Amino acid sequence: MKVRRDVFQAIADPTRRAILLLVTTQSLTAGAIAANFDTARPTVSKHLQILTECELLSQEQQGREIHYHLNAQKLKSVADFIEPFRQMWDDRFNRLEAIMKNHQPNQ
Amino acid sequence: MELKTKIHAEDGRQDLIIVRKFDLPVSLLFMAYEKPEYVEQWMGTKVLKLENKAHGGYRFKTTDPMGNKHNFHGTIHEFVPNQKITRTFEMAGFPAQLEFLEFTSESAKKSKLSMHILYRSVEIRDQILQLPFAQGLNMAHNRLQNALNSLKTL
Numbered sequence: 601m602k603v604r605r606d607v608f609q610a611i612a613d614p615t616r617r618a619i620l621l622l623v624t625t626q627s628l629t630a631g632a633i634a635a636n637f638d639t640a641r642p643t644v645s646k647h648l649q650i651l652t653e654c655e656l657l658s659q660e661q662q663g664r665e666i667h668y669h670l671n672a673q674k675l676k677s678v679a680d681f682i683e684p685f686r687q688m689w690d691d692r693f694n695r696l697e698a699i700m701k702n703h704q705p706n707q
Numbered sequence: 708m709e710l711k712t713k714i715h716a717e718d719g720r721q722d723l724i725i726v727r728k729f730d731l732p733v734s735l736l737f738m739a740y741e742k743p744e745y746v747e748q749w750m751g752t753k754v755l756k757l758e759n760k761a762h763g764g765y766r767f768k769t770t771d772p773m774g775n776k777h778n779f780h781g782t783i784h785e786f787v788p789n790q791k792i793t794r795t796f797e798m799a800g801f802p803a804q805l806e807f808l809e810f811t812s813e814s815a816k817k818s819k820l821s822m823h824i825l826y827r828s829v830e831i832r833d834q835i836l837q838l839p840f841a842q843g844l845n846m847a848h849n850r851l852q853n854a855l856n857s858l859k860t861l
Contacts, residue, residue, distance in 0.1 A: 682714055684839035690712040693727045693820075696749035700735040703745075 607654045607674070607683070615639065616647050620656060620670060627660065627669035716836065721829045723836070725822040733818035737789045737810050752779070759786050765794075781806075801835065802827040 610616055615637065622633055634644040648668060651657040656675060657668045716723035729736050739745045743754040746767075755766040760783065767779040778799050785793035790810055797803040807823040826832040 682716055682836055685836045686710075686712055686714045688839045689714070689725055689727070690710070692749060692751075693712055693729070695751075696736075696739045696745075697729050697731060699745060699748050700729075700731050700739050703735055703738070 607656065610650055610654045610656055613647070615644075616651055619644075619647055619651060620675070623657065623668055623670045627667040629665050629667055633668065716832070719829055721827070721832050722823065722825045723832060725820075725824070727820050728813070729818050729820065730816060731818055732816055733789050733810050733812040736818045736820060740792060740808070741788070759783065761785060796824075802831060804831075804835075 611620070618636070619633055622628060622636060630645060630648055633648065634641050637644055648657065652659060652668070654674075655671055658671050660667045660669060712725065712727045714723060714725055739749055741759055743757045746752070746757065747754050750767065750769075752767040752769040755768055757763075757765045763783040763786070765781055765783065769777045769779065771777060780797055781795040781803070783792065783794045785791060789812075792806075792808040792810075794806050794808075795803045796806050804827070805825040809821045809823075811819045811821070813819055826835065
């Protein structure tokens with residue numbers, strides 16, 4: 601469940617949004633993506649890791665190279681804004697369930 | 708993995724349905740809506756009034772993490788224990804909405820809640836759907852602001 605929340609943290613960062621934009625038209629290697637930024641390579645790697653963990657990017661082995669491509673389906677679920685609303689209710693209902701499981705009947 | 712809470716919200720409609728399955732007998736699920744002390748706990752709100760009967764009213768007051776107070780209120784139209792609640796719901800700044808809550812027993816230890824919500828317009832529904840997203844960004848912004856402020860005082 602934590603992963604779902606992270607999707608929104610992921611797209612809140614401008615560098616990560618720029619990375620997503622880069623891979624909308626083609627899949628790219630980490631090196632090709634990093635070449636578009638002034639930031640240090642490990643920083644870009646960290647961003648790629650976050651985007652992969654929350655499933656906005658998928659990795660694909662092509663020969664000796666790993667290509668990153670956009671998981672459009674996942675991005676769509678973010679774009680339609682319903683997920684945070686669902687998450688809010690899910691959190692509430694999880695709380696309800698936990699509280700009521702502790703309820704001790706009086707009889 | 709199947710999600711426990713599902714939202715059915717079709718484009719261009721002014722209603723939506725929230726469905727959730729619980730590992731609870733329906734009586735306990737219903738109790739979470741009936742007893743003010745439980746409502747306060749899981750909704751994270753203060754219950755000022757809760758009259759569980761037709762023509763009854765309810766008023767909640769919630770303080771968000773930023774310290775802002777929000778008032779919610781409505782009227783109860785139908786109240787059938789362990790089966791259904793029909794009510795209006797209004798939060799400050801938005802028109803009233805109509806809510807049909809249906810509680811179903813799935814087994815001795817499992818139950819389901821279906822919440823059908825009707826909004827005044829498609830636009831209002833979409834605005835309310837986007838609220839948690841906007842609040843999430845706001846909260847992130849506020850945390851950043853707080854972090855910066857604490858740096859200034861060093």
